[in-house]
Structures are given as C-alpha cells and as structure tokens.
Amino acid sequence: MNKKLWEASPTVKNKSNLFRYEKFLVKHYKYKFSKKFNKLLKWSNDNPSNFWSSVWDFTGVKGQKKFKFKYTKNLINSRFLIGSKLNFAENLLSKNDNTKAITFISENGFKEIRTWKQLNINTSKIIEFFKKIKIKKKDRIAAYLPNIIETVESFIATSSIGGIWSSCSPDFGVNGVIERFAQINPKLLIICDRYYYNGKEINILERLPLILEKIKSIKSIILVNYPGKNNLKFNKIKGVKIFYWKDIKKIKPKTIIFKKFDFDQELAILYSSGTTGKPKCICHRAGGVLLQHLKEHQLHCEISPGDNVFYFTTCGWMMWNWLVSSLASKASIVLFDGSPLYKKDDLLIKIANRENITLFGISAKYIDSLKKLNLSLIKKYKLKKLKTICSTGSPLSEDGFRYIYKKIKKNVHVASISGGTDIVSCFVLGNIYSPVISGQIQNNGLGMNTDIFNDKGRSIRNQKGELVCKSSFPSMPKKFWNDKNNLKYKNAYFKKFKGVWHHGDYAERKNSDGYIIYGRSDATLNPGGVRLGTSEIYSVVEKFKEVKDSIVVGQSWDNDIRILLFIVLNNTNSFDQNLVEKIKKKIRIEASPRHVPSKIIKVMDIPRTKNGKIVELAVKNIIEGNKIKNIQALANPEALKEYKNLKELKI
Numbered sequence: 001m002n003k004k005l006w007e008a009s010p011t012v013k014n015k016s017n018l019f020r021y022e023k024f025l026v027k028h029y030k031y032k033f034s035k036k037f038n039k040l041l042k043w044s045n046d047n048p049s050n051f052w053s054s055v056w057d058f059t060g061v062k063g064q065k066k067f068k069f070k071y072t073k074n075l076i077n078s079r080f081l082i083g084s085k086l087n088f089a090e091n092l093l094s095k096n097d098n099t100k101a102i103t104f105i106s107e108n109g110f111k112e113i114r115t116w117k118q119l120n121i122n123t124s125k126i127i128e129f130f131k132k133i134k135i136k137k138k139d140r141i142a143a144y145l146p147n148i149i150e151t152v153e154s155f156i157a158t159s160s161i162g163g164i165w166s167s168c169s170p171d172f173g174v175n176g177v178i179e180r181f182a183q184i185n186p187k188l189l190i191i192c193d194r195y196y197y198n199g200k201e202i203n204i205l206e207r208l209p210l211i212l213e214k215i216k217s218i219k220s221i222i223l224v225n226y227p228g229k230n231n232l233k234f235n236k237i238k239g240v241k242i243f244y245w246k247d248i249k250k251i252k253p254k255t256i257i258f259k260k261f262d263f264d265q266e267l268a269i270l271y272s273s274g275t276t277g278k279p280k281c282i283c284h285r286a287g288g289v290l291l292q293h294l295k296e297h298q299l300h301c302e303i304s305p306g307d308n309v310f311y312f313t314t315c316g317w318m319m320w321n322w323l324v325s326s327l328a329s330k331a332s333i334v335l336f337d338g339s340p341l342y343k344k345d346d347l348l349i350k351i352a353n354r355e356n357i358t359l360f361g362i363s364a365k366y367i368d369s370l371k372k373l374n375l376s377l378i379k380k381y382k383l384k385k386l387k388t389i390c391s392t393g394s395p396l397s398e399d400g401f402r403y404i405y406k407k408i409k410k411n412v413h414v415a416s417i418s419g420g421t422d423i424v425s426c427f428v429l430g431n432i433y434s435p436v437i438s439g440q441i442q443n444n445g446l447g448m449n450t451d452i453f454n455d456k457g458r459s460i461r462n463q464k465g466e467l468v469c470k471s472s473f474p475s476m477p478k479k480f481w482n483d484k485n486n487l488k489y490k491n492a493y494f495k496k497f498k499g500v501w502h503h504g505d506y507a508e509r510k511n512s513d514g515y516i517i518y519g520r521s522d523a524t525l526n527p528g529g530v531r532l533g534t535s536e537i538y539s540v541v542e543k544f545k546e547v548k549d550s551i552v553v554g555q556s557w558d559n560d561i562r563i564l565l566f567i568v569l570n571n572t573n574s575f576d577q578n579l580v581e582k583i584k585k586k587i588r589i590e591a592s593p594r595h596v597p598s599k600i601i602k603v604m605d606i607p608r609t610k611n612g613k614i615v616e617l618a619v620k621n622i623i624e625g626n627k628i629k630n631i632q633a634l635a636n637p638e639a640l641k642e643y644k645n646l647k648e649l650k651i
Helices: 010-014 017-029 037-046 048-059 088-092 116-132 149-160 174-181 205-214 286-300 318-329 347-354 364-372 398-408 484-493 534-541 577-590 616-623 637-643
Strands: 004-006 100-106 111-115 140-144 164-168 188-192 194-197 200-203 220-224 241-244 266-271 281-285 308-311 332-337 359-363 388-392 413-416 418-420 425-429 450-453 464-469 501-509 515-520 547-557 560-569 599-602
Touching: 004 398, 004 413, 010 017, 017 037, 017 048, 017 286, 037 048, 048 286, 088 149, 088 286, 088 318, 100 116, 100 149, 111 116, 111 149, 116 149, 140 149, 149 164, 149 188, 149 266, 149 318, 149 332, 164 174, 174 205, 188 205, 205 220, 266 286, 266 318, 281 286, 286 318, 286 425, 308 318, 318 332, 318 359, 332 347, 347 359, 359 364, 364 388, 364 398, 388 398, 398 413, 425 464, 450 501, 464 515, 484 501, 515 534, 515 616, 534 547, 534 560, 534 577, 547 616, 577 599, 616 637
Parallel strands: 100 332, 140 164, 140 188, 164 266, 188 220, 220 241, 308 332, 308 359, 359 388, 388 413, 560 599
Antiparallel strands: 100 111, 194 200, 266 281, 418 425, 450 464, 464 501, 501 515, 547 560
8 A cells, every 4th residue: 555645734724725615615505514525525526516606705706606507418518607707817916015926037046026016017008008909809819938927917918808818938949839829810929039948048039030921810029028138139020010028018007997708708728739730729718717726726735825836837838827827816926937957956946945935836757857866955945835845747656755755845745736738727636635645646626527437438446547527617628729510629538438528648546536647548558458557667767866767658569569668868877788677677576577668778868748748659650650740849859860760679
C-alpha cells in the first residue's frame, strides 16, 4: 500500500474553505455535515443543479443568477444556470484598493507590481482604446505575448466588453502562431517586441510581417515593449494601424460599466497541442470557466483573500488562464517569465520564499529537475506562507512526492492535479479533507463525475483503464471554432463511449479514491497485447543520476509491439552496456518484466510541445516512417531528425 505522506490537522480542516462550504450547505441546502470529502463529492454529483448554484452563492459571483438547468444524454447540449448573466472581468476586478494585485518577475530579476487600483485604471484605459478602434462583442483579440502584467490587463479588458481572447506565448514559432490565429480571424493583434529565455534575447517583431501577410483579418496592432526595456525599432507596415502601449497608458480612464453577458458568452479560444494534426480551436464560455475556477481555487486549493498565487506557466498553456482567475478570489498573482533555472537552480523556490507565495504551482518535470540536482532546500528557505504545492503537466511520481516533503517543505499540501486545455480546469485534484498518498492525485473535483472505464465501458477500480466523466459540467467547451454540427467536438471526446466524456488519459482509481495517471491513451504500450503506461517506466528511469531526460514508445515489430527507451545523458556520464543493464534490472524489479525495454538508445534531445510535454506519438510515427502531421506544434522539431532511420531499430 502506498504511504500516507501528509494530512491536514483538525485545526486546519476546521478553518478551511471546504469546512465553511459544508456549513453553508447545512444552512441553505439541508445538507448533513460530515467533514468527509466522499460524502460531499457524492452530494455534488447527485445534486448538480444545487451544487453549481451553491458554488455561485458561496464564492460570491457578481451577476444575476437564474436557477435553471438542462441535462441531456448528449452531454454537449446540457446547459447550466440558463438565463444567468455576468461579466467575467467584473469578477476578476474583485478589489479596487492600494494593495498588490499582480507581481511580475523576469528571469533577470526585474520586478514590477500592480495594485488593484492601478489594475482597474489600466483595464479602463484599454477598454476605452478598444471602443476607439471599434472592437465589439465576439470580436477575436489575439495576443502574442510573454507572461507579463500587460497580458493580464488585456485579457480582462477583452472579457469586459464581451470580446473573445486567444493567446500564444512567444516560444511558438511564426508558423505555429499563424496556424492557430488564422483559424479564428482576429481583428486585433497585441504583440511584444521581444522576450528572454535563459539569458538570450529573442526578437518577436521580426516575425510580424509574415504573420500579417498570412492573417489578413488583423486590422490593428498594439506593440508592447518588454518590462524594463526600451522599444525595439520597427518599420511600419501598409494597411495596418499600429498603436503603442505607451499611448494607451495616456488615455484618460473612466469608471468601468460592466455590461452583463449571458452565462455561456464566449470567453477565450485555447488550442490543442496539435501533435496529431492542425490544432483544434477550443472555445470556452465565461460563466462555466469562472464557476469551475472559483470552485477549484477556493474549495480544492484553499485560496483565500490576500493569498499570493504562483504558477510557472506561459500564456499558451491553460494554467495561465487558471492562474489569472485567482484574482476573482481576491488573491494576488505572481507572474514569472523566463527560464526557471536561470543562473540559480533554486530560482523559483527563492521567489516563492521572498514573495510569500501561498500556492506554488509547477510541473512534475520541474520537481524532477530539482531532485536530479539533489537540491536540499528545506533549511535554506522557510517558505512560511506556503500552504499548497500544485503539480501538473505530467504525472508526479512517488519519488517526486517524497522529494517535496523531504527536501522542500514538510508541512504542506501537495496537490497533484490533472485536467486539460479541453476543460480549462481539472477532472481530479486535491482537497484539504483527504490525506496525501504518495504517487496519487487525491480525488475527483466536486461536481465532476469522473471514473475509470475498461474497454467495455464498465467502471473499474485498482485496474488501469480510460479516464472518463459520466456527467456534464459547466466548463465543457461551448464549441470548437469552425466545427459544423460539432463533428470535431464529438469525435474528440464522445467517440469511444456513448454519452460519456472520454478524455484520452490512461489511468487507475485506487480503493483510497486516489488516481494515478499513466500517460495519454494513444501513447500506451501494448507488448503481447497487454496495455502498459509509460509513466511506470519514467518513474524508474528518472531515479538514475546518469539520465537527464527520457522518452518511451512502442514500435511495431515481428507482429507485436516492442518497447523502446530513448535516454539523454548528463554531460559527465558515458553510455555503455553496464548502464543499459542497470536500467533494465531496475525496471524489471520496480515496474514488471513486461515493462523492460527491448532497446535502450542514447539520443541528444527529446522532442516536446511548447508547454514542455514530451511527444511520444511523434517519435512513434517518425520511427515507423509515418508523416508527422503538425511539426509546428513542437518546441524543438529538429530533435525528431535523430530518430529517423536509426540503425538500432532495424534489428
């Protein structure tokens, strides 16, 4: 049985948002108080209308609520709080005083603070500018920006007028940007002049002429200069109006009149990774995203007014949207832009300590990097205010869990979370009532009827299967852009199991109610017809100090599937048969004999998406001679060349 690593004290539980929420239900919904998460979860799934209505009331959503719901067997057609009206921006601008709302920190240490009052004023100025250039409801505003305060202000201003926001981070190359934005015909592009990564300055404006050549719908551009830097020189382009951020700052602000829009008003378009074809444009609704985020922030992550929330993310990842929504809980947010290991291996931990971070969000890969560096930070940094560490992006291994408690902080809620761009939120995540068990995500999100199915569509425990959601929920996408009759939408999630959301994660639900995610279903291995999750191999390989990075795929071979493990070595280590045998032996003991790779091959790099996720399917396709449908989705597409026609794979 997996080890219990931490549990909140009775005092902490009794002071929690979750405890107060239960008391709220007792008072307003005749709920019987229990302080047991499973009972609360069951009630939320048995009473979805009361549950989502109660989240609106408990979290204090600003708007006009109507208690009307529609549930259908075709989950796409279900509707929540029909007729309700709100303004997303009004809820994010939850304060208007001189306390800090946003802190920006770049990798080189440049720091900038925006108070709530300044945030309101700046948002007002952008709104007035939008009116001036005739931006209206449902117009698309595209942002090609780093993770800076101006990005947040632009997003809030866009949502305030009912515009539709869509962003790509500057690490997306020009073709990746065109491929995404060209599908949605934006009227306005907001672009930064440059960004920095690991000490290198990268000019973004050089890419602008080609973007404008390919996306004819863009009529206006706003140029933003990187914080703390002067404007880069830029040659004007015919047929497009160019405005500068410094001129917008001169606009006289007005009191913002927040027009109330429908609960299902379009908020933002996010993009699938695009590793299997052209990126899907996933259009999300304002009310559903707000309600889901308020629930996750307050009831699962215990975010409270005055907290400082940090997530290491770019503006091209859904966790950016999740982070920004923390403002609706009257918390301040901390934005970081650049390399998390620039000049200091513990740079982000240092920031967390100095900025009194209360929720520290990172990726499992980042934790693995710290562990590989053998950093012991528990004595160096007190992290006095830190209550929660969230991890997502890939499964956090048992070793990763243990490393946090042993080397970073003992008394902290480690909440591994999992969801996706598809829902801008989580299916499974943490809660303060349940214990933290090594290697496991604690439980379902409230109101999320998540389960594991076998291939026959039956619910299973303690066995690996498909992660599904059996009921509708408010942050389901409103639609895919340019998707007639919802054909792409239906094929993406409802093809495998009728009337059930099939997410595409290979996972297991334990008797503890915790979840283990083993990777994407399309990346599972099938030697001898037995499905194996790649994460079980990664969790063993990452323990080897000699190995810097790795990727596991299955190769069709001799009427079966054989497992291939590609490894990137640390500079000081050599690749030999002794290391190969050590890795195989460890996998055999700690995973199973079935998990042992047929081949272990040294490579120089591992291909990843812009969000840092390894792309097993792209490697599988390249080694089997298949065409890679969308190489622009990769951060380092050149890495794939090494996997083509490998002599080791022909024997």
